[in-house]
Amino acid sequence: MAENIKTDSRLTSENARRVLRRDPNPHLFRPITFRGVTARNRIMLSPMCQYSAQDGLANDWHFAHLGARASGGAGFVFTEAVHTEPRGRITPFCLGLWTDQQLALIHL
Ligand SMILES: Cc1cc2nc3c(=O)[nH]c(=O)nc-3n(C[C@H](O)[C@H](O)[C@H](O)COP(=O)(O)O)c2cc1C
Numbered sequence: 420m421a422e423n424i425k426t427d428s429r430l431t432s433e434n435a436r437r438v439l440r441r442d443p444n445p446h447l448f449r450p451i452t453f454r455g456v457t458a459r460n461r462i463m464l465s466p467m468c469q470y471s472a473q474d475g476l477a478n479d480w481h482f483a484h485l486g487a488r489a490s491g492g493a494g495f496v497f498t499e500a501v502h503t504e505p506r507g508r509i510t511p512f513c514l515g516l517w518t519d520q521q522l523a524l525i526h527l
Pocket residue numbers: 465466467468469498499500
């Protein structure tokens with residue numbers, strides 16, 4: 420099987436060569452910088468609605484959910500969709516950003 424992978428013409432990039440060499444420092448685990456902000460690796464938590472907010476306010480659940488992924492090592496942690504007006508929410512339990520209190524609570 421490994422022989423088949425080595426002869427696959429799609430796997431010619433430096434990254435693929437690292438994987439095939441069992442590089443202990445593969446691309447995925449290397450830092451990356453966007454506009455001066457550096458993430459420790461390229462692993463990203465996708466945004467996922469938690470349906471746990473009241474009045475659009477972030478609470479302990481959001482802090483624990485996102486904080487666990489960050490402390491677990493993900494380089495990027497995206498919040499769920501955050502809505503700029505109440506009528507734009509997917510559900511009444513989605514996060515909002517139309518009051519200063521909402522901003523203060525989500526600005527971790
Ligand atoms: C429970 C759940 C909630 C999600 N909520 C959001 C969301 O709030 N905003 C968003 O852009 N995508 C949301 N998604 C989509 C995910 O961010 C992601 O794009 C999707 O799961 C596909 O991921 P993948 O391409 O890594 O398979 C949600 C997905 C799941 C499973």
